[in-house]
Amino acid sequence: xxxxxxxxxxxxxxxxxxxxxxxxxxxxxxxxxxxxxxxxxxxxxxxxxxxxxxxxxxxxxxxxxxxxxxxxxxxxxxxxxxxxxxxxxxxxxxxxxxxxxxxxxxxxxxxxxxxxxxxxxxxxxxxxxxxxxxxxxxxxxxxxxxxxxxxxxxxxxxxxxxxxxxxxxxxxxxxxxxxxxxxxxxxxxxxxxxxxxxxxxxxxxxxxxxxxxxxxxxxxxxxxxxxxxxxxxxxxxxxxxxxxxxxxxxxxxxxx
Ligand SMILES: [Mg+2]
Numbered sequence: 001x002x003x004x005x006x007x008x009x010x011x012x013x014x015x016x017x018x019x020x021x022x023x024x025x026x027x028x029x030x031x032x033x034x035x036x037x038x039x040x041x042x043x044x045x046x047x048x049x050x051x052x053x054x055x056x057x058x059x060x061x062x063x064x065x066x067x068x069x070x071x072x073x074x075x076x077x078x079x080x081x082x083x084x085x086x087x088x089x090x091x092x093x094x095x096x097x098x099x100x101x102x103x104x105x106x107x108x109x110x111x112x113x114x115x116x117x118x119x120x121x122x123x124x125x126x127x128x129x130x131x132x133x134x135x136x137x138x139x140x141x142x143x144x145x146x147x148x149x150x151x152x153x154x155x156x157x158x159x160x161x162x163x164x165x166x167x168x169x170x171x172x173x174x175x176x177x178x179x180x181x182x183x184x185x186x187x188x189x190x191x192x193x194x195x196x197x198x199x200x201x202x203x204x205x206x207x208x209x210x211x212x213x214x215x216x217x218x219x220x221x222x223x224x225x226x227x228x229x230x231x232x233x234x235x236x237x238x239x240x241x242x243x244x245x246x247x248x249x250x251x252x253x254x255x256x
Contacts, residue, residue, distance in 0.1 A: 041253040042252055043255060044191060044253065045185070045187045045191040046136060046181075046193075047136060047137070047138055047195060047248070048138075048141055048194050049138070050140075050141060050202045051142035051152060053216070054196050054202075054216050054241075055124050055156070056118055056119060056121055057119040060114040063075075066086050069092065069107065084199065084200050085198070087200075088103075088107060089143060089171060111148055112145075122241065122242070123240055123242040124156070124241055125158070131248075135256040136254050137161075137256065139160055139164075141168075142163075142165055142166070145165055145166060162184055164180065172202060178192070178194060190211065192211045193211060194213050194214070195244060197217065199227070202215070203234045206234075207232060212235045213235050214234060214247070218240060222237065
């Protein structure tokens with residue numbers, strides 16, 4: 001009978017549809033379960049910043065400083081050997097005490113003169129205010145002198161603690177200053193991010209300490225070839241402190 005056939009067909013369709021719904025529900029539940037078991041955001045308990053070129057705009061004429069210390073000819077020779085920048089402090093490390101003292105004086109004079117032109121980097125105040133709101137620790141490591149850090153604190157109106165200048169030895173890229181900060185804070189290095197604009201100082205220091213690293217590359221200076229050449233790949237590369245703010249806000253579990 002047509003009606004019975006149709007009726008049987010309806011029951012069959014209904015049962016099939018019910019099974020389909022059951023499967024769909026199971027699949028949805030599985031999906032929800034999977035979502036809930038995805039790895040949680042990494043916890044971040046502290047951020048350590050570089051100073052020059054990161055929290056303050058670059059104000060030191062490094063080429064002029066290096067020429068004044070090395071002399072024109074030696075400067076050209078050393079520059080050719082170090083395409084990623086001259087590490088002047090390391091370079092003068094083994095000079096005779098007298099020659100070294102004069103070199104340090106030249107470097108310090110350039111740094112102190114730079115303080116008159118000191119400008120806070122765009123986004124620095126907002127980022128630090130955000131970290132303060134989350135009670136996330138803020139530290140600072142610079143190869144600049146303590147006077148520069150004092151002047152920065154005074155102008156910026158916010159303190160970084162600890163704030164280690166080049167009087168703390170050894171300097172970046174050695175991991176010692178960053179490990180010292182982690183130990184002072186009582187946190188593990190992998191719960192801390194090092195933010196800086198220098199691949200071979202800031203990123204090297206952070207990686208050797210076992211911290212997360214964020215390269216601030218405002219002018220797009222660094223690419224994958226540079227990371228390969230120096231065998232240093234930062235965990236993150238950002239164009240501005242505003243981008244660092246977004247990165248921290250969206251991707252990390254920020255708890256002190
Ligand atoms: Mg720097």
